[in-house]
Amino acid sequence: MQHYASHRLVRNLTILTDLILINLAFAFAYVVRYEFQWFFQTTFRIPYQEYVGQQILLTILLVITFGQNKVWRRRRGEFLIDEISRVGYATATGIALMMAITFFFRPLAFSRLLLVWALLFIVLFISLARVARRMTLTLSYRRDMGTDRALVVGSGEAGRSVIRTLLARPDLGFQMVGYLDDGSGENNIGLGRVPHLGTWNDLPHIVRSYPKIHTVFVALPADMHAQMQEVVHQCQLQGVQAQVVPDLFQLSLNRVEFNNMAGIPMLSVRQVALSQTSLFVKRLIDLALVAVAAIPVSLITLLIVVAIKLESPGPAFYMQERVGQYGRRFRMAKFRSMVVDADDRKAALEQMNEASGPIFKIKNDPRITQVGRVIRRLSLDELPQLFNILKGEMSFVGPRPPLPSEVAEYKPWHMRRLEVKGGLTGLWQISGRSDLTFDEGCLLDIYYLENWSVMLDIRLILQTIPYLFSGRGAY
Numbered sequence: 001m002q003h004y005a006s007h008r009l010v011r012n013l014t015i016l017t018d019l020i021l022i023n024l025a026f027a028f029a030y031v032v033r034y035e036f037q038w039f040f041q042t043t044f045r046i047p048y049q050e051y052v053g054q055q056i057l058l059t060i061l062l063v064i065t066f067g068q069n070k071v072w073r074r075r076r077g078e079f080l081i082d083e084i085s086r087v088g089y090a091t092a093t094g095i096a097l098m099m100a101i102t103f104f105f106r107p108l109a110f111s112r113l114l115l116v117w118a119l120l121f122i123v124l125f126i127s128l129a130r131v132a133r134r135m136t137l138t139l140s141y142r143r144d145m146g147t148d149r150a151l152v153v154g155s156g157e158a159g160r161s162v163i164r165t166l167l168a169r170p171d172l173g174f175q176m177v178g179y180l181d182d183g184s185g186e187n188n189i190g191l192g193r194v195p196h197l198g199t200w201n202d203l204p205h206i207v208r209s210y211p212k213i214h215t216v217f218v219a220l221p222a223d224m225h226a227q228m229q230e231v232v233h234q235c236q237l238q239g240v241q242a243q244v245v246p247d248l249f250q251l252s253l254n255r256v257e258f259n260n261m262a263g264i265p266m267l268s269v270r271q272v273a274l275s276q277t278s279l280f281v282k283r284l285i286d287l288a289l290v291a292v293a294a295i296p297v298s299l300i301t302l303l304i305v306v307a308i309k310l311e312s313p314g315p316a317f318y319m320q321e322r323v324g325q326y327g328r329r330f331r332m333a334k335f336r337s338m339v340v341d342a343d344d345r346k347a348a349l350e351q352m353n354e355a356s357g358p359i360f361k362i363k364n365d366p367r368i369t370q371v372g373r374v375i376r377r378l379s380l381d382e383l384p385q386l387f388n389i390l391k392g393e394m395s396f397v398g399p400r401p402p403l404p405s406e407v408a409e410y411k412p413w414h415m416r417r418l419e420v421k422g423g424l425t426g427l428w429q430i431s432g433r434s435d436l437t438f439d440e441g442c443l444l445d446i447y448y449l450e451n452w453s454v455m456l457d458i459r460l461i462l463q464t465i466p467y468l469f470s471g472r473g474a475y
Contacts, residue, residue: 006146007074014133015072021125022062026055029117051114054102058118062094069093076172077165080134084127091126095119138171149212152179153200153231154219158245160413162217163194164443168427168451177210182220182227194440200224200231207238219245281454286389286396289461297383304335304380307371314340317384322401325421330393332401332422333384337372338365357438358409359402382424389424397457398423399445417445420452425464 027048034045066072069090075083095115140146152162159179166174178197197206200220207213216235220228228244235242305316318336321329339345345367346360355361368376375381388394394401401422407415427448428441436444448456 010074010133010137010146011072014074014129017129018066018072018126019059019063021129022059022122023055025121025125026051026058026118028121029114032117032121033111033114046111054098057101058094058098058115061097062091062122065090065094065097077169080130083130084123087126087130088123091119091122134171137173141170141173144175147173147175148214149177149210150174150215150217151177151197151203151206151210151213152194152217152219153203154217154221154245155179155181155196156219156221157413158219158221159217160443160446162219162245164447167194167431167440168444168447174215177213178206180206182224200227203231203234204238207234207240213240215241215243217243217245222246278452282395282452282457283392285454285457289396290386290390293386297386300380301383304371304375304383308336308369311371312339312369321404322422323404323407323418324393324401325418327407327418328393329404330388330401332394333387335372335375335381335384337369337376337381338367339369342367355438358406359438385424393421395421395423396425397448397460398426399428399448400426413446414442416449417442420449425460427460430460430463 030048030051066087069086071086071090095118098115099112137146150166152159152166154162159181163176163179166172166176176194178195180198180200180202181196183199183201203216207216216231218228218231218235220231232242232244308316314336316336318334318338319331320334322332324330349362349365349367350360352362353360354363372381385394389396398421399417402418407418427444428436431441431444448460
């Protein structure tokens with residue numbers, strides 16, 4: 001099948017590239033040892049051809065150690081540092097074996113320092129190749145090239161955990177076909193780009209209807225063990241790969257911690273998604289960014305205030321009550337982008353609402369002013385929220401703070417997006433903004449809080465900049 005051929009091609013190219021880089025690294029190590037003579041000077045020079053036998057032997061040893069350490073087995077979602085660590089361990093093992101062999105046979109041409117340089121350059125060259133491979137695959141996956149079609153069976157917390165991860169991580173290489181619920185009738189709602197295709201009983205029919213399905217993620221509730229086995233069995237009959245996701249007491253898997261108490265395995269649940277240290281670091285980043293943005297934002301603010309005042313009467317700023325972390329309410333600032341009586345006219349426009357769930361959005365809202373349309377497209381209407389960030393009510397990155405009326409309509413699992421401070425931008429904002437359904441946006445917000453890191457915040461901020469100019473989903 002096409003996906004298997006694609007995977008084999010990537011694996012074969014990786015192996016071929018690694019073999020080439022191993023030999024290039026060995027040759028470069030020779031140049032550094034005898035031409036550049038870094039760290040150790042010598043007048044005794046051995047011709048490169050004398051080392052060719054050792055180069056071939058080292059290549060063979062590394063093929064063995066790379067195979068034993070599964071260096072060429074690509075794991076979806078594996079951190080780059082973990083992949084590089086396996087490369088480093090396998091290379092160090094091969095170099096150690098090489099040193100042991102040369103110690104016994106004592107070839108005339110032998111340099112321990114050359115092997116040390118070879119170790120460093122092999123790990124460096126292959127690590128750079130891994131970075132390039134990840135970037136190339138991510139770009140191709142974003143264009144739906146080489147992706148595997150996936151189906152999720154289960155729409156509880158475990159199923160939603162899988163769906164939000166696959167939506168937030170296109171680099172994993174999966175294209176979502178849809179999901180099947182557990183048959184209870186409680187979660188039969190479409191999740192944006194992931195349509196509801198039926199119940200778990202419909203799996204054989206769905207697999208036949210979508211013949212290119214590669215992976216089925218089985219995420220049924222823990223009390224449906226027999227049904228889970230049947231789904232896995234059906235996957236085997238249909239020649240589809242099954243991945244079973246454990247549903248631990250209906251808890252979000254990212255909140256479960258495994259501990260060992262005097263030899264007794266224990267499961268515990270984290271009460272907060274971010275530790276106190278993480279919150280402190282996040283706050284420092286917010287304050288630093290506010291300080292950097294203060295002067296340019298002040299100049300832009302002056303221009304926008306003048307433009308708003310010239311177009312229509314009324315205040316330049318609009319204060320609105322929003323719900324922040326853990327349900328705390330605060331007054332969020334924005335530039336006024338609508339007519340002064342916009343709130344009073346909302347009820348008359350309810351039938352024009354184009355958004356799903358509890359949110360209210362109209363693409364061509366008649367209440368928006370001309371200046372408002374421009375600043376909304378570029379998200380400049382959100383700039384006054386730097387004051388909310390300075391006061392500690394918001395963060396640069398996080399879920400958008402909802403209205404109290406929206407929170408009143410939340411389902412229990414929606415409430416998880418309130419576990420962190422609201423933000424100016426977030427995973428929802430760079431993934432489609434108003435073009436996404438409410439449920440889909442919530443899945444992305446929950447993925448963010450469960451997988452927060454400094455690098456994730458930096459990546460989202462950098463991705464926001466070009467996204468603003470595109471104007472996609474901004475209305």
